[in-house]
Amino acid sequence: IFDKQHFKYIILGGGVAAGYAAKEFTRQRLLPGELAIISKEAVAPYERPVLTKSYLFPNEPARLPSFHVCVGSGEEILLPEWYKEKGIELIIGTEIVKADLASKMLISASGKIYTYQTLIIATGSKAVKLTDSGVQGADAKNIFYLREISDADMLVEAIRTKNKGKVVVIGGGNIGLEVAAAMRINKFDVSMVYREQWCMAGLFSPTIASFYEGYYANKGVKLIKDTVAVEFEADLNGQVKKVKLKNGKVLQADIVVVGIGARPLTELFEGQVEEEKGGIKIDGLFRTSVQDVYAVGDVATFPMKLYNDMRRVQHVDHARQSAEHAVKAIKAREDGKSIEEYQYFPFLYSSYFDLSWIFCGDNVGEPVVFVDAQYNTTRPSPTKPKFGTYWINNGKVVGAFLEGGTAEEIEGIAKIVSLQLEAQRDRLEIYGMLVAGLYG
């Protein structure tokens, strides 16, 4: 006997994109019983970025239901009851282990079959693990990754039991920086180890990075650059105790948190759908190479019209926007109408300690640093964290970064970059902040 269920729409994955897509379905037109969200996670869609930030804080940590979607865009929080009221089936705690796109069928780990008319793939990414590359001892206890709320819960438990011990954070990207800050706030002795010469090397210029590195050092975080972990040693209980680095150093550790990147979850569809740049290839209306199958969020490689390029973006702003746009495209198609193709303008943000930055556009060309006009220097000062960087390419501003900006300045900067204003380096160096304020 087959246990089978059919839906007009299935969203596979119950993360950020799924939640924003569900909301958009209800804004458009949705009948009870038409939509199901199938998720491996045990909870309704939530704002994932919270997991490395306030979820880990010692005082008044963020807990569900306070950060279910769509709180991140300032809209109503979609509690599990909301899905029920709208007649949306929230099939949580359910992993899909096989997808057959030709026969429009998904099969769960427990053997249940789900069929659909239209599928939206929103499986997101998974953390790259040290065990993937065979690092010795990397399967020891208390080595953590952060992707899902269950991962964060295990780290929270370790924070409680290892109370103020030693933490080694591996990876100098955003996850590494955020977790290192959170662990320091929890009064752990924190070391960060990363392969690159400076942190957030994919985004930050060396000047931007040197500000954050100085700030972290002032907060007591030890930064060990230009090396990687090659071996972990555990005690008799299998709990991690030491981290050996390629440069010969050995670090004591009660907790290790690894943030070395994320890979899109495309395995289920391998050989069934066209892929590009590691993700599922879609067009400007989120259509994959298979009829009635769409992809959104981290997993999708889409035409980035602004840069005439195919790209994959692993940021929450894109997850939200792509989900909404995909649902609009699906609905328009059903109604025989046409809508504009997706025009994504990259916008990302993060926060550590009492700092917070935004970045928009593309970080290509020459970076030009500017600081708050009251401080007559072209280097950001660690005491007054307000500065930025514009990237100039072929005489135009194509990207911008801003630490500590006001809402108006952030808006101004985004405008300058999206308009690709022509600018001169020396002017921007002096008037960069002022210009941001003027456009805001």
Ligand code: FAD
């Ligand atoms: P996800 O939100 O990852 O959701 C995917 C969902 O699919 C998950 O629920 C997963 O369990 C489920 N799934 C996958 N495979 C299956 C399967 N086979 N069966 C059933 N379910 C499945 N971005 C920023 O811009 N700023 C930040 O500060 C920031 N911080 C972050 C902090 C952390 C800890 C993480 C992990 C990410 C952060 N991001 C940040 C990135 C951002 O959260 C992602 O880009 C976003 O969540 C992508 O949304 P998504 O819906 O595509 O995937």
